[in-house]
Amino acid sequence: MHDHAGTQAGSGGCGHHHGPEEALARAEAVCRARDLQFTRLRRDVLEVVASQARPLGAYDIAERLSATGKRVAAVSVYRALDFLTENGLVHRIASRNAFVSCGHAHSDGAGLVFLICRSCGTIDETTSPEVEDGLGRTLAKLGFKPASRILEVEGECGACLERAAAED
Amino acid sequence: MHDHAGTQAGSGGCGHHHGPEEALARAEAVCRARDLQFTRLRRDVLEVVASQARPLGAYDIAERLSATGKRVAAVSVYRALDFLTENGLVHRIASRNAFVSCGHAHSDGAGLVFLICRSCGTIDETTSPEVEDGLGRTLAKLGFKPASRILEVEGECGACLERAAAED
DNA sequence: CTCACGATGTTACAGTGTATCAGCGCGCAA
DNA sequence: TTGCGCGCTGATACACTGTAACATCGTGAG
Numbered sequence: 001m002h003d004h005a006g007t008q009a010g011s012g013g014c015g016h017h018h019g020p021e022e023a024l025a026r027a028e029a030v031c032r033a034r035d036l037q038f039t040r041l042r043r044d045v046l047e048v049v050a051s052q053a054r055p056l057g058a059y060d061i062a063e064r065l066s067a068t069g070k071r072v073a074a075v076s077v078y079r080a081l082d083f084l085t086e087n088g089l090v091h092r093i094a095s096r097n098a099f100v101s102c103g104h105a106h107s108d109g110a111g112l113v114f115l116i117c118r119s120c121g122t123i124d125e126t127t128s129p130e131v132e133d134g135l136g137r138t139l140a141k142l143g144f145k146p147a148s149r150i151l152e153v154e155g156e157c158g159a160c161l162e163r164a165a166a167e168d
Numbered sequence: 169m170h171d172h173a174g175t176q177a178g179s180g181g182c183g184h185h186h187g188p189e190e191a192l193a194r195a196e197a198v199c200r201a202r203d204l205q206f207t208r209l210r211r212d213v214l215e216v217v218a219s220q221a222r223p224l225g226a227y228d229i230a231e232r233l234s235a236t237g238k239r240v241a242a243v244s245v246y247r248a249l250d251f252l253t254e255n256g257l258v259h260r261i262a263s264r265n266a267f268v269s270c271g272h273a274h275s276d277g278a279g280l281v282f283l284i285c286r287s288c289g290t291i292d293e294t295t296s297p298e299v300e301d302g303l304g305r306t307l308a309k310l311g312f313k314p315a316s317r318i319l320e321v322e323g324e325c326g327a328c329l330e331r332a333a334a335e336d
Numbered sequence: 337c338t339c340a341c342g343a344t345g346t347t348a349c350a351g352t353g354t355a356t357c358a359g360c361g362c363g364c365a366a
Numbered sequence: 367t368t369g370c371g372c373g374c375t376g377a378t379a380c381a382c383t384g385t386a387a388c389a390t391c392g393t394g395a396g
Contacts, residue, residue: 039374059351076375078353094262095318097352097383113303115312126310130302135281135321138296143326144283150263151319153303158311207343227382244344246384251343265352265383338396345390352383360375366368 017053017122023101024050027089036087041072045080046101049090053122055098093123095152100125110148117157119164124157185221185290191269192218195257204255209240213248214269217258221290223266261291263320268293278316285325287332292325 027046031038048064049056056064058077065072081099084090090099093114100114103125111132115124131151139146156164195214199206216232217224224232226245233240249267252258258269261282268282271293279300283292299319307314324332 037374041375057352071376073375073377074352075354075377079375094320113306115307115310117312118315124310124312126306128302128306130305131299132302134296134298134300134302135319137298138281138294139283139321139323142283142292142294143329144285144292144321144323145329146321146323147286148323149319149321151303151317152262153307153312153314153317155307155312155314155316161311161313205343209344225383239345241345241347242383243346243385247344340395341393343391343393346388348386348388350383350385352381354381355379357378358376360373362372362374363370364372365370 018050018101018103020047020050020101022050023047023089026102027084027087030087030089034087036083041076042080042083044072045077046084046089049084049099050101053100055093055096055100055116055121055123057098061099091125093152094150095154112151114150114152115157116152116154117160118154119156119160122157186218186269186271188215188218188269190218191215191257194270195252195255198255198257202255204251209244210248210251212240213245214252214257217252217267218269221268223261223264223268223284223289223291225266229267259293261320262318263322280319282320283325284320284322285328286322287324287328290325 023046024043027043028038030036044065045061048061058081059074061081062072062074062077065077081090081092085092085099088102090101091112091114092099093116095116100123104127111127113126113128113131115126117123135146135149191214192211195211196206198204212233213229216229226249227242229249230240230242230245233245249258249260253260253267256270258267259280259282260267261284263284268291272295279295281294281296281299283294284290285292303314303317
């Protein structure tokens with residue numbers, strides 16, 4: 001439904017996508033530290049997700065994994081994604097029903113800001129103490145005790161803005 | 169799948185839910201001003217959504233409307249919801265795949281913060297210049313040009329916190 | 337009247353996510 | 367070694383969310 005802009009997307013220089021090696025290494029470390037099983041399926045799912053700077057749907061992931069021979073059902077992918085999200089290794093993008101691998105190494109998944117580029121489709125992940133402070137004050141004023149939150153911004157990333165400017 | 173905590177929820181005093189009359193009045197004004205049709209179906213959908221402080225799924229809405237006699241298909245509800253969201257009369261809660269009526273009268277739907285209570289399920293809607301400023305600065309630093317955003321916070325609302333404290 | 341156009345009705349279907357049960361691998365205790 | 371428990375995976379079925387396509391209806395303009 002939404003596939004263009006090349007198959008690897010990251011190669012264009014949009015945002016800063018970290019690639020699978022780093023993600024896999026961090027996953028191994030996390031699982032070892034928490035005494036969790038980093039099984040083959042979980043590894044494969046993470047590898048596919050981390051190979052893209054664009055978010056992938058669960059069914060996309062299942063299809064890509066199945067393409068390499070052995071069929072993988074979507075339900076298995078969902079279970080692997082549950083595991084990976086619970087451990088902060090991938091994040092769910094609520095506005096797209098899709099998943100991206102975690103770029104930074106922040107301990108928990110709190111306080112993230114996702115930047116989704118309308119042009120190239122890449123997702124950049126950042127943190128913002130300014131936003132955190134402001135939100136904390138606003139919530140405190142209202143007497144609301146936060147437990148989790150999502151903040152997703154859609155727009156044009158710097159690389160795409162530059163490219164558009166250069167084309168004039 | 170997810171229905172409990174009473175049918176009206178708003179009666180408990182959680183948050184400040186405005187009720188259908190105000191929402192309908194605003195909708196009429198908006199549609200008159202923009203020369204849009206505030207049809208029966210759109211009115212009915214908005215009334216159902218506004219009668220709840222909790223978010224309703226499109227199929228929930230269809231069911232409630234159908235319960236009053238005439239059957240309403242989900243697809244019709246979706247079309248009405250599209251119209252209402254485009255005109256800022258209801259908002260979509262991405263983390264729940266559900267809809268709430270707009271409480272405030274801000275012209276456009278930008279810059280909103282949704283507060284979702286885990287205990288009573290009500291949704292409160294607010295704005296935060298502090299968050300806006302912080303986010304604007306953070307995005308500017310990264311060279312990202314925002315077009316739209318969603319910010320949804322899940323936690324415990326003030327009323328539920330007080331109720332919990334009183335029960336000790 | 338007729339035509340254009342937007343709103344609605346209806347059916348079918350695509351996409352997203354979960355429930356359930358069965359089988360498998362592996363460590364561990366008897 | 368055997369048997370058991372437990373977590374992971376496979377597989378089917380299903381529920382929930384959303385859209386496409388086309389027919390119909392009502393209303394206002396010409």
